Amino acid sequence: MSAFAKYRHAFLIGLQSNIVYRWNFGIRALFSLFHLAFVFVLWGAAYGGHTSIGGFDLNQTLTYFIVILVMQFFIGAFNEDYQISEDIRNGLINQFLLKPINYYLYRFSIFVAARLVSGLLALLPIIIALPLLKDHIVLPDDTWRLVYGLPAMLMAAMIQFTIAYIFGLLTFWFLEIQSFIILSLAIETILGGQMFPLDLMPAWFFRASQWLPYYYQMYFPTAIFTGRCPDPATALNGLAIQSFWVVALLALAQFLWVRGLRRHTAVGG
Amino acid sequence: MKPVDYLRIWLACARYSVVRTLMFRFDFIMWALVEFCWMSVNLLMVSVLYNHTDSIAGWSKYQMLLLVGSSMLVQRFIMGFVWTNLFEMARNIRTGYFDFFLAQPGNPLVMVSTRKIDLDGLANVIVALAVVVYSVRQLGLTPSFGQLALYALMIGCGFLIHYGILLITVSLTFWLGAAQGIEGSYFTLMEFSRLPRQAFKGVAHILFVWLLPAVVVSNVPASALIHGFDPVNALWLLAATLAWVGLAVWTFNRGLRRYASASS
Numbered sequence: 001m002s003a004f005a006k007y008r009h010a011f012l013i014g015l016q017s018n019i020v021y022r023w024n025f026g027i028r029a030l031f032s033l034f035h036l037a038f039v040f041v042l043w044g045a046a047y048g049g050h051t052s053i054g055g056f057d058l059n060q061t062l063t064y065f066i067v068i069l070v071m072q073f074f075i076g077a078f079n080e081d082y083q084i085s086e087d088i089r090n091g092l093i094n095q096f097l098l099k100p101i102n103y104y105l106y107r108f109s110i111f112v113a114a115r116l117v118s119g120l121l122a123l124l125p126i127i128i129a130l131p132l133l134k135d136h137i138v139l140p141d142d143t144w145r146l147v148y149g150l151p152a153m154l155m156a157a158m159i160q161f162t163i164a165y166i167f168g169l170l171t172f173w174f175l176e177i178q179s180f181i182i183l184s185l186a187i188e189t190i191l192g193g194q195m196f197p198l199d200l201m202p203a204w205f206f207r208a209s210q211w212l213p214y215y216y217q218m219y220f221p222t223a224i225f226t227g228r229c230p231d232p233a234t235a236l237n238g239l240a241i242q243s244f245w246v247v248a249l250l251a252l253a254q255f256l257w258v259r260g261l262r263r264h265t266a267v268g269g
Numbered sequence: 270m271k272p273v274d275y276l277r278i279w280l281a282c283a284r285y286s287v288v289r290t291l292m293f294r295f296d297f298i299m300w301a302l303v304e305f306c307w308m309s310v311n312l313l314m315v316s317v318l319y320n321h322t323d324s325i326a327g328w329s330k331y332q333m334l335l336l337v338g339s340s341m342l343v344q345r346f347i348m349g350f351v352w353t354n355l356f357e358m359a360r361n362i363r364t365g366y367f368d369f370f371l372a373q374p375g376n377p378l379v380m381v382s383t384r385k386i387d388l389d390g391l392a393n394v395i396v397a398l399a400v401v402v403y404s405v406r407q408l409g410l411t412p413s414f415g416q417l418a419l420y421a422l423m424i425g426c427g428f429l430i431h432y433g434i435l436l437i438t439v440s441l442t443f444w445l446g447a448a449q450g451i452e453g454s455y456f457t458l459m460e461f462s463r464l465p466r467q468a469f470k471g472v473a474h475i476l477f478v479w480l481l482p483a484v485v486v487s488n489v490p491a492s493a494l495i496h497g498f499d500p501v502n503a504l505w506l507l508a509a510t511l512a513w514v515g516l517a518v519w520t521f522n523r524g525l526r527r528y529a530s531a532s533s
Contacts, residue, residue, distance in 0.1 A: 023445070031457040037473060038460045045326040045468035046318050053321045179299035186306035195310060196317050 006101055007109040014113030022121060025073075029122040032069055033129055039065045040136075054200045056228070062136040064197050064226045066126070071218055072194070073115070073122030075157035077164035080111055081181050084168025089175075094266040104165060104253060111161045140227040148235040152221040155242045160217050162249040169253065172260030193219030199228055213249065216242040270375050278375070279383045286386040300389035304348065308341055308396055311463060326468035331407040332495055333465070338400030340462040340487035343427040345397050347435065348390030350428075354382050355435050359442045365530050378521055382432075405494060412494055419498060420490050426510040427462075427486035433510075433517035434458060434482065440517070443524030462487040482509045 018025075040062060047058040056064075084107060087093045096103045126133070167184065170177045189195050191214035198209055198219050209215045220238050223229040229238065290297045315337055319330040328336065358381050361367040370381045405412065412420070435455045461483035469478050478484045489506045492499065 027454070031454045034454075034457045035460065037477075038457075038464070041461070041464055041468050041470075041473055041477075042318075042325070044470070045465070046322050048322075048324075048326065050322060176296060179296065179303050182303045183299070183306055186303065186310050189310055190313060195314050200317055200321060202320075 007105050010101075010106050010109035011113045014110035015117065017110075018114045018117040022117065025118040025121040026124070029073065029118075029125050032072070032122065033125050036065065036069055036129075054197065056197075059136045059138045060227065061197065063138050064222060064228065066133060066137060067222045067226050068194055068218055070119070070122065070126065071153070071156070071222055074119035075115060075153060075160055075221075076218070077111070077160040078114070078118070080107065080114075080161060081164040081167040081177070083107075084165060085171040085177050088168070088171040088260075088264070091266060093264070097261070097266065103257070107165060108161055112157075115157065139225065144232045144235070145224050145227075145229075148232065148239060149221055149224040152216070152224055152235070152239060152242060155239075155246050156217055156221050158246050159213055159242070159249060162246070162253050163213065163217075166249065166253050166256060169256040169260050172256070172263050188214050188217060191215060192217045193222065197223075197228060199223075210238070210241065213245040216245055275375065275379055275383075278380075282384055283386050287388065290388045297389050297392075300387075301392045304345070304389060304393045305396060308393060308400075311337055311341070312400065326465040328465045328467070329408075331404045332491070335401060335404035335408065335494060336465060336487055336491040337463050338397055338404055339424065339427075339491045340459075341397035342394065342401060342424055343431055343462070343486055344459065345390055345394040346424075346428045347431045349387050349394065350391075351382050351432055351435065352390065353385045353387050355439045357384075359439045362442045362528065363446065367528060368530050371528075377525065378436075378518065382436075408495065410494060416494065416498065419503075420494055423490035423493060423503070423506055426506050427490060429510050430482045430486050430513045431455075431459065433513035436517040437513075437520045440520045440524040443527045458483055459486075482513055485509050 043058060043061055043065075047053060047061075051057060053061065093103065096106065163184070167177060167181050170180060174180070191198070191209050191212055193215070198206055198215065201209070209219075216238070220229070220242060224235050224238075229235050312334070315330065315333050318325065319333070323329070325333060358367065358370075361369070367381075370377050373380045438455045458481065461477045461481075464484065466478055466484050466488045469484065485506055486509075489502045492502060
């Protein structure tokens, strides 16, 4: 079986198993609309008496949050870290050690399938709410934003997944990793720009955040698509740093996998 | 069983929770840190917004902090006293392990809600209180003992309303079964408790201020400290508490009838 065929099968299995959980994603997507309502109420009130905050008007800021929401369902890691942790804890990982299959690529194939399902399901409530949202969506029409935005989005997905994978691998050393994951999620929420656009932070903080991987998880592709990234040169510079983080995180993941397996004990037949 | 029996069982459970926490000290520190970080995220949000504006819906920065602190206080009590119990209830309904609670000689709702206490959640009550005290001082308020007692009572009502909402959400598992993660929707709804009532307009005002109790739980206690006692607001909070707790108990009992266990 060719390498591509192996992971295509993993992708198809992932697709089927995630369609089983369509109600989970559907409910989650529906409740994400409530979060969007929270954003609209809060920022609507914050803009009271202001035409611009941080150089952007209310609709531009609301568009930013709508795109972030769509991004979360298309490229965000949901519970991949937990699934990997469970594989290690329950010994399910042993089967992958005996087969000619790369565990990272296997998990990544399933992640792609899961995000395809959750992303498409998340679009449904957004489409339903479109009559209410459409007047607030203002996207710039520069072609370069699509050219740079799509690879930024793909690499953001890789960063998201690889960080989740790394947290999952921590199970080789720690029995319980849930607290690490949620702690990291809090940091991601701020440094990934999910709570507020990062450009609203003080200039020194914004500049420092551009050197961290979290910036490239959500904020960077969203900023390209929504106009918060001002020009192609800035986007290109960002893509270069993002590529570095993809490679660095993949190297770290491989290192932890090799070191972790040395600690791992496969018991039973 | 008499109320005193429930109290004795609860004390025994509390003692067990403390012993368990002392056994897993690193876990306790990590989870307390996790909750502290999430609280900081919300405080940072307020700070960032007020770097760009002086007022949100007529609320100044420290009034907003008081509101957020009050909301956090209620939520910390929920995390400390009932979250784990109700989170596990959803899982137990799915696995059939819920039988364990039905076999106990007490009210299933009390038994299921009071089994564990999370000290990490309760530890952050101090942080939430510190936010409230800091905001009160920054606002130059000097609440009387009566006002403080009233505030505490209102926070208690907020706790019961949150408990009711959480119980209704988790009880949906009786009908939905495999819908994992539904308990997380409670957090989505309660996000609105960090917003001032005046920020809501139109449909959002009807939905979140009047139909759902997201706004009343934090706005009424915070307003009582800022503007003094308002009997209309107090009655509104009391009525919401009775209505939501009543609805939650009813939903739980209806759900219980559908529970089919999972044993052979």
